[in-house]
Amino acid sequence: MPSEFDLIARYFARSPVTRPDVALGVGDDCALLEVPPGRQLAVSIDTLVEGTHFAKGAEPRLLGHKALAVNLSDLAAMGAEPAWATLALTLPAADEDWLAAFADGFLTLAAQFGVQLVGGDTTRGPLAITVQVHGFVAPGRALRRDGARPGDLVYVTGTLGDAGLALLAQQGLFVGLGVVPNLRARLDSPIPRVAEGRALAGVASAAIDVSDGLAADLGHVAERSGVGATLHLDCLPVSPAVRDYVAGTGDWSVPLAAGDDYELCVTVPAARQAEIEAVGAAFGCGLTWVGTVERAPGVRCLLPDGSLLSGAPAGWDHFRDG
Ligand code: ADP
Numbered sequence: 001m002p003s004e005f006d007l008i009a010r011y012f013a014r015s016p017v018t019r020p021d022v023a024l025g026v027g028d029d030c031a032l033l034e035v036p037p038g039r040q041l042a043v044s045i046d047t048l049v050e051g052t053h054f055a056k057g058a059e060p061r062l063l064g065h066k067a068l069a070v071n072l073s074d075l076a077a078m079g080a081e082p083a084w085a086t087l088a089l090t091l092p093a094a095d096e097d098w099l100a101a102f103a104d105g106f107l108t109l110a111a112q113f114g115v116q117l118v119g120g121d122t123t124r125g126p127l128a129i130t131v132q133v134h135g136f137v138a139p140g141r142a143l144r145r146d147g148a149r150p151g152d153l154v155y156v157t158g159t160l161g162d163a164g165l166a167l168l169a170q171q172g173l174f175v176g177l178g179v180v181p182n183l184r185a186r187l188d189s190p191i192p193r194v195a196e197g198r199a200l201a202g203v204a205s206a207a208i209d210v211s212d213g214l215a216a217d218l219g220h221v222a223e224r225s226g227v228g229a230t231l232h233l234d235c236l237p238v239s240p241a242v243r244d245y246v247a248g249t250g251d252w253s254v255p256l257a258a259g260d261d262y263e264l265c266v267t268v269p270a271a272r273q274a275e276i277e278a279v280g281a282a283f284g285c286g287l288t289w290v291g292t293v294e295r296a297p298g299v300r301c302l303l304p305d306g307s308l309l310s311g312a313p314a315g316w317d318h319f320r321d322g
Protein backbone atom coordinates (compact mmCIF):
# COMPACT_ATOMS: atom_id res chain seq x y z
CA MET A 1 0.00 0.00 0.00
CA PRO A 2 1.62 3.32 -1.00
CA SER A 3 1.85 5.89 1.78
CA GLU A 4 0.07 9.24 1.65
CA PHE A 5 3.47 10.81 0.88
CA ASP A 6 4.13 8.47 -2.04
CA LEU A 7 0.75 9.33 -3.52
CA ILE A 8 1.30 13.09 -3.18
CA ALA A 9 4.71 12.76 -4.77
CA ARG A 10 3.41 10.58 -7.60
CA TYR A 11 0.35 12.56 -8.61
CA PHE A 12 0.63 16.13 -7.36
CA ALA A 13 4.31 17.06 -6.92
CA ARG A 14 5.09 17.33 -10.63
CA SER A 15 3.04 20.25 -11.80
CA PRO A 16 3.02 20.54 -15.61
CA VAL A 17 3.14 24.30 -15.06
CA THR A 18 6.19 25.95 -13.45
CA ARG A 19 5.71 29.65 -12.87
CA PRO A 20 8.53 32.11 -12.12
CA ASP A 21 6.44 33.62 -9.28
CA VAL A 22 6.58 30.30 -7.36
CA ALA A 23 9.73 30.41 -5.22
CA LEU A 24 8.80 27.08 -3.56
CA GLY A 25 5.96 24.74 -4.54
CA VAL A 26 4.72 21.33 -3.30
CA GLY A 27 6.93 19.52 -0.78
CA ASP A 28 7.72 21.83 2.12
CA ASP A 29 5.61 23.03 5.05
CA CYS A 30 4.44 26.05 3.04
CA ALA A 31 4.63 27.26 -0.53
CA LEU A 32 6.47 30.57 -1.10
CA LEU A 33 4.79 32.80 -3.67
CA GLU A 34 5.54 36.22 -5.15
CA VAL A 35 2.58 38.52 -5.86
CA PRO A 36 3.65 40.87 -8.69
CA PRO A 37 4.24 44.43 -7.44
CA GLY A 38 1.19 46.66 -7.77
CA ARG A 39 -1.34 43.84 -8.13
CA GLN A 40 -3.96 42.65 -5.64
CA LEU A 41 -4.25 38.96 -4.75
CA ALA A 42 -7.74 37.53 -5.50
CA VAL A 43 -8.46 34.38 -3.43
CA SER A 44 -11.41 31.99 -3.59
CA ILE A 45 -12.17 28.50 -2.21
CA ASP A 46 -14.86 25.92 -2.98
CA THR A 47 -15.59 22.41 -1.71
CA LEU A 48 -17.27 19.52 -3.54
CA VAL A 49 -18.67 16.78 -1.27
CA GLU A 50 -19.70 13.33 -2.50
CA GLY A 51 -23.45 12.89 -2.22
CA THR A 52 -24.03 16.66 -2.06
CA HIS A 53 -22.24 18.12 -5.09
CA PHE A 54 -21.67 14.95 -7.10
CA ALA A 55 -22.98 11.39 -7.06
CA LYS A 56 -21.08 8.42 -5.63
CA GLY A 57 -19.08 6.82 -8.43
CA ALA A 58 -18.66 10.07 -10.39
CA GLU A 59 -15.87 9.95 -12.98
CA PRO A 60 -12.66 11.11 -11.24
CA ARG A 61 -11.23 12.84 -14.34
CA LEU A 62 -14.37 14.98 -14.61
CA LEU A 63 -14.30 15.69 -10.86
CA GLY A 64 -10.70 16.89 -11.09
CA HIS A 65 -11.68 19.19 -13.95
CA LYS A 66 -14.83 20.51 -12.30
CA ALA A 67 -13.29 21.10 -8.86
CA LEU A 68 -10.77 23.48 -10.44
CA ALA A 69 -13.18 24.89 -13.06
CA VAL A 70 -15.72 26.16 -10.51
CA ASN A 71 -12.91 27.96 -8.66
CA LEU A 72 -11.43 29.49 -11.82
CA SER A 73 -14.95 30.69 -12.62
CA ASP A 74 -14.88 32.74 -9.41
CA LEU A 75 -11.59 34.36 -10.48
CA ALA A 76 -13.14 35.00 -13.92
CA ALA A 77 -16.10 36.73 -12.24
CA MET A 78 -13.65 39.14 -10.55
CA GLY A 79 -11.74 39.80 -13.76
CA ALA A 80 -8.65 38.26 -12.16
CA GLU A 81 -5.76 36.42 -13.85
CA PRO A 82 -5.37 32.89 -12.38
CA ALA A 83 -1.94 31.96 -11.00
CA TRP A 84 -1.87 29.31 -8.27
CA ALA A 85 -4.04 26.60 -6.72
CA THR A 86 -3.98 24.49 -3.56
CA LEU A 87 -5.89 21.23 -3.20
CA ALA A 88 -7.23 19.53 -0.04
CA LEU A 89 -8.36 15.97 -0.75
CA THR A 90 -10.19 13.71 1.69
CA LEU A 91 -10.22 10.16 0.32
CA PRO A 92 -11.87 7.00 1.68
CA ALA A 93 -8.96 4.91 0.34
CA ALA A 94 -5.70 5.35 -1.54
CA ASP A 95 -7.17 4.24 -4.90
CA GLU A 96 -4.39 4.81 -7.41
CA ASP A 97 -6.57 4.55 -10.54
CA TRP A 98 -8.92 7.13 -9.06
CA LEU A 99 -6.04 9.45 -8.11
CA ALA A 100 -4.35 9.17 -11.50
CA ALA A 101 -7.56 10.11 -13.34
CA PHE A 102 -8.44 12.87 -10.86
CA ALA A 103 -4.94 14.39 -11.10
CA ASP A 104 -5.10 14.24 -14.89
CA GLY A 105 -8.46 16.10 -15.02
CA PHE A 106 -7.22 18.71 -12.54
CA LEU A 107 -3.72 19.27 -13.95
CA THR A 108 -4.85 19.32 -17.60
CA LEU A 109 -7.27 22.19 -16.89
CA ALA A 110 -4.64 23.89 -14.70
CA ALA A 111 -2.17 23.78 -17.61
CA GLN A 112 -4.76 25.30 -19.97
CA PHE A 113 -4.97 28.34 -17.70
CA GLY A 114 -1.28 28.53 -16.66
CA VAL A 115 -2.12 27.62 -13.06
CA GLN A 116 0.51 25.92 -10.87
CA LEU A 117 -0.57 23.55 -8.08
CA VAL A 118 1.59 24.77 -5.17
CA GLY A 119 0.39 22.70 -2.21
CA GLY A 120 -2.45 20.98 -0.45
CA ASP A 121 -3.42 18.42 2.12
CA THR A 122 -4.37 14.75 1.86
CA THR A 123 -6.47 13.01 4.51
CA ARG A 124 -8.57 9.87 4.90
CA GLY A 125 -12.35 10.11 5.25
CA PRO A 126 -15.56 10.49 3.20
CA LEU A 127 -14.70 11.79 -0.30
CA ALA A 128 -14.46 15.60 -0.37
CA ILE A 129 -12.45 17.94 -2.59
CA THR A 130 -11.50 21.49 -1.63
CA VAL A 131 -9.69 23.76 -4.07
CA GLN A 132 -8.38 27.24 -3.37
CA VAL A 133 -7.30 29.46 -6.25
CA HIS A 134 -5.20 32.61 -6.25
CA GLY A 135 -5.10 35.22 -8.99
CA PHE A 136 -3.98 38.78 -9.68
CA VAL A 137 -5.93 41.90 -10.46
CA ALA A 138 -4.91 45.57 -10.71
CA PRO A 139 -6.19 47.66 -7.76
CA GLY A 140 -9.58 49.21 -8.54
CA ARG A 141 -10.12 46.98 -11.58
CA ALA A 142 -11.74 43.91 -9.95
CA LEU A 143 -15.36 43.19 -10.94
CA ARG A 144 -17.26 43.30 -7.67
CA ARG A 145 -20.91 42.45 -7.00
CA ASP A 146 -21.70 45.86 -5.52
CA GLY A 147 -21.10 48.16 -8.51
CA ALA A 148 -24.44 47.95 -10.41
CA ARG A 149 -26.40 51.22 -10.76
CA PRO A 150 -29.96 51.96 -11.99
CA GLY A 151 -29.94 52.24 -15.79
CA ASP A 152 -27.03 49.80 -16.24
CA LEU A 153 -27.47 47.11 -18.90
CA VAL A 154 -27.29 43.40 -17.98
CA TYR A 155 -25.32 41.03 -20.24
CA VAL A 156 -24.44 37.31 -20.05
CA THR A 157 -21.76 35.26 -21.82
CA GLY A 158 -22.47 32.02 -23.69
CA THR A 159 -25.77 30.16 -23.28
CA LEU A 160 -27.89 29.39 -20.21
CA GLY A 161 -29.62 26.17 -19.18
CA ASP A 162 -27.59 23.52 -21.00
CA ALA A 163 -26.17 22.07 -17.76
CA GLY A 164 -29.64 22.16 -16.18
CA LEU A 165 -31.19 20.29 -19.09
CA ALA A 166 -28.40 17.70 -18.87
CA LEU A 167 -29.19 17.26 -15.17
CA LEU A 168 -32.90 16.72 -15.97
CA ALA A 169 -31.90 14.16 -18.61
CA GLN A 170 -29.65 12.42 -16.06
CA GLN A 171 -32.58 12.30 -13.61
CA GLY A 172 -34.80 10.81 -16.34
CA LEU A 173 -37.05 13.89 -16.37
CA PHE A 174 -36.23 14.94 -19.93
CA VAL A 175 -35.65 12.83 -23.01
CA GLY A 176 -34.09 14.82 -25.85
CA LEU A 177 -33.18 12.93 -28.99
CA GLY A 178 -29.52 13.32 -29.89
CA VAL A 179 -28.85 16.46 -27.84
CA VAL A 180 -27.76 14.97 -24.54
CA PRO A 181 -24.02 14.33 -25.20
CA ASN A 182 -23.42 18.03 -26.02
CA LEU A 183 -25.33 19.10 -22.95
CA ARG A 184 -23.49 16.65 -20.72
CA ALA A 185 -20.19 18.38 -21.47
CA ARG A 186 -21.67 21.65 -20.18
CA LEU A 187 -22.61 19.92 -16.90
CA ASP A 188 -19.50 17.74 -16.45
CA SER A 189 -16.63 19.83 -17.77
CA PRO A 190 -17.46 23.55 -17.78
CA ILE A 191 -14.84 25.91 -19.25
CA PRO A 192 -14.42 28.96 -16.99
CA ARG A 193 -14.76 32.32 -18.81
CA VAL A 194 -11.38 33.59 -17.65
CA ALA A 195 -10.31 35.61 -20.73
CA GLU A 196 -13.84 37.04 -21.01
CA GLY A 197 -13.80 38.14 -17.35
CA ARG A 198 -10.45 39.90 -17.78
CA ALA A 199 -11.70 41.72 -20.90
CA LEU A 200 -14.96 42.73 -19.17
CA ALA A 201 -13.03 44.10 -16.17
CA GLY A 202 -12.25 47.32 -18.00
CA VAL A 203 -15.89 48.03 -18.86
CA ALA A 204 -18.45 46.34 -16.56
CA SER A 205 -19.75 47.92 -13.33
CA ALA A 206 -20.42 44.59 -11.57
CA ALA A 207 -20.16 40.86 -12.26
CA ILE A 208 -20.96 37.40 -10.92
CA ASP A 209 -20.53 33.90 -12.30
CA VAL A 210 -23.79 32.04 -12.92
CA SER A 211 -23.52 29.01 -10.65
CA ASP A 212 -27.01 28.99 -9.05
CA GLY A 213 -29.03 30.21 -12.05
CA LEU A 214 -29.29 33.69 -13.58
CA ALA A 215 -32.30 34.81 -11.52
CA ALA A 216 -30.62 34.03 -8.18
CA ASP A 217 -27.14 35.21 -9.18
CA LEU A 218 -28.33 38.52 -10.68
CA GLY A 219 -30.33 38.78 -7.44
CA HIS A 220 -27.07 38.63 -5.48
CA VAL A 221 -25.60 41.46 -7.59
CA ALA A 222 -28.80 43.51 -7.14
CA GLU A 223 -28.83 42.99 -3.39
CA ARG A 224 -25.15 43.85 -2.91
CA SER A 225 -25.57 46.92 -5.14
CA GLY A 226 -28.81 48.09 -3.48
CA VAL A 227 -30.75 47.94 -6.77
CA GLY A 228 -33.10 45.59 -8.70
CA ALA A 229 -33.39 44.41 -12.30
CA THR A 230 -35.77 43.25 -15.02
CA LEU A 231 -34.82 40.32 -17.26
CA HIS A 232 -36.33 39.97 -20.76
CA LEU A 233 -36.81 36.22 -21.10
CA ASP A 234 -37.16 36.32 -24.90
CA CYS A 235 -33.57 37.67 -24.99
CA LEU A 236 -31.95 34.91 -22.90
CA PRO A 237 -29.18 33.23 -24.92
CA VAL A 238 -30.17 29.55 -25.15
CA SER A 239 -29.09 26.56 -27.24
CA PRO A 240 -31.64 25.04 -29.66
CA ALA A 241 -32.18 22.18 -27.15
CA VAL A 242 -33.11 24.57 -24.32
CA ARG A 243 -35.21 26.74 -26.68
CA ASP A 244 -37.23 23.65 -27.72
CA TYR A 245 -37.54 22.48 -24.11
CA VAL A 246 -38.93 25.85 -22.94
CA ALA A 247 -41.27 26.08 -25.96
CA GLY A 248 -42.57 22.57 -25.27
CA THR A 249 -42.98 22.83 -21.50
CA GLY A 250 -43.24 26.52 -20.59
CA ASP A 251 -40.62 25.69 -17.92
CA TRP A 252 -38.34 28.73 -17.66
CA SER A 253 -36.52 27.28 -14.63
CA VAL A 254 -33.97 25.53 -16.88
CA PRO A 255 -32.35 28.72 -18.26
CA LEU A 256 -33.24 30.84 -15.19
CA ALA A 257 -32.68 28.70 -12.12
CA ALA A 258 -30.91 25.44 -12.92
CA GLY A 259 -27.38 26.65 -12.22
CA ASP A 260 -24.05 25.04 -13.08
CA ASP A 261 -23.79 27.20 -16.22
CA TYR A 262 -20.56 28.98 -15.14
CA GLU A 263 -21.27 31.82 -17.54
CA LEU A 264 -20.60 35.42 -16.47
CA CYS A 265 -23.38 37.93 -15.79
CA VAL A 266 -22.23 41.57 -15.88
CA THR A 267 -23.82 44.99 -15.57
CA VAL A 268 -22.56 47.86 -17.72
CA PRO A 269 -23.29 51.61 -17.65
CA ALA A 270 -25.58 52.42 -20.63
CA ALA A 271 -23.03 55.03 -21.81
CA ARG A 272 -20.56 52.18 -22.37
CA GLN A 273 -22.88 50.00 -24.51
CA ALA A 274 -20.79 50.40 -27.68
CA GLU A 275 -17.62 49.46 -25.78
CA ILE A 276 -19.16 46.35 -24.20
CA GLU A 277 -20.57 45.19 -27.53
CA ALA A 278 -17.12 45.62 -29.11
CA VAL A 279 -15.55 43.59 -26.29
CA GLY A 280 -18.28 40.92 -26.63
CA ALA A 281 -17.86 40.69 -30.41
CA ALA A 282 -14.37 39.28 -29.79
CA PHE A 283 -15.72 36.41 -27.60
CA GLY A 284 -16.25 33.06 -29.30
CA CYS A 285 -18.98 32.33 -26.72
CA GLY A 286 -20.94 35.53 -27.42
CA LEU A 287 -22.19 38.25 -25.05
CA THR A 288 -25.94 38.92 -24.96
CA TRP A 289 -28.07 41.75 -23.55
CA VAL A 290 -30.74 40.26 -21.23
CA GLY A 291 -32.10 43.12 -19.12
CA THR A 292 -31.75 46.39 -17.25
CA VAL A 293 -30.83 47.45 -13.71
CA GLU A 294 -33.56 49.43 -11.91
CA ARG A 295 -34.03 51.26 -8.64
CA ALA A 296 -36.81 48.89 -7.35
CA PRO A 297 -35.29 45.93 -5.47
CA GLY A 298 -35.78 42.34 -6.65
CA VAL A 299 -35.42 40.60 -10.01
CA ARG A 300 -38.44 40.67 -12.33
CA CYS A 301 -38.78 38.37 -15.34
CA LEU A 302 -40.67 39.70 -18.36
CA LEU A 303 -42.25 36.95 -20.51
CA PRO A 304 -42.20 37.17 -24.33
CA ASP A 305 -45.89 38.31 -24.27
CA GLY A 306 -44.97 41.29 -22.07
CA SER A 307 -46.46 39.91 -18.83
CA LEU A 308 -44.40 39.25 -15.71
CA LEU A 309 -43.47 35.70 -14.76
CA SER A 310 -45.24 35.30 -11.43
CA GLY A 311 -43.80 33.49 -8.41
CA ALA A 312 -41.52 30.54 -8.97
CA PRO A 313 -41.58 29.22 -12.54
CA ALA A 314 -43.11 25.79 -13.13
CA GLY A 315 -40.50 23.11 -12.55
CA TRP A 316 -38.41 25.43 -10.35
CA ASP A 317 -38.51 22.69 -7.72
CA HIS A 318 -36.42 20.31 -9.86
CA PHE A 319 -33.40 22.29 -8.73
CA ARG A 320 -34.13 22.81 -5.06
CA ASP A 321 -32.20 20.84 -2.42
CA GLY A 322 -30.09 19.43 -5.24
P1 ADP B 1 2.23 18.90 6.60
O1 ADP B 1 2.20 17.69 7.49
O2 ADP B 1 3.37 19.83 6.84
O3 ADP B 1 0.90 19.56 6.47
P2 ADP B 1 1.73 17.29 4.33
O4 ADP B 1 2.27 15.93 4.55
O5 ADP B 1 0.29 17.53 4.53
O6 ADP B 1 2.61 18.30 5.15
O7 ADP B 1 2.12 17.73 2.87
C1 ADP B 1 3.41 17.62 2.37
C2 ADP B 1 3.54 18.48 1.15
O8 ADP B 1 2.70 18.00 0.13
C3 ADP B 1 3.14 19.93 1.40
O9 ADP B 1 3.99 20.76 0.61
C4 ADP B 1 1.74 19.99 0.88
O10 ADP B 1 1.42 21.29 0.40
C5 ADP B 1 1.75 18.97 -0.27
N1 ADP B 1 0.44 18.31 -0.48
C6 ADP B 1 -0.22 17.49 0.36
N2 ADP B 1 -1.35 17.04 -0.19
C7 ADP B 1 -1.43 17.62 -1.42
C8 ADP B 1 -2.37 17.58 -2.48
N3 ADP B 1 -3.51 16.85 -2.40
N4 ADP B 1 -2.11 18.31 -3.58
C9 ADP B 1 -0.99 19.05 -3.66
N5 ADP B 1 -0.06 19.13 -2.72
C10 ADP B 1 -0.27 18.42 -1.60
Ligand code: MG
Nearest residue numbers: 120121122123
Ligand atom coordinates in the same frame (compact mmCIF):
# COMPACT_ATOMS: atom_id res chain seq x y z
MG1 MG C 1 -0.94 18.68 5.76
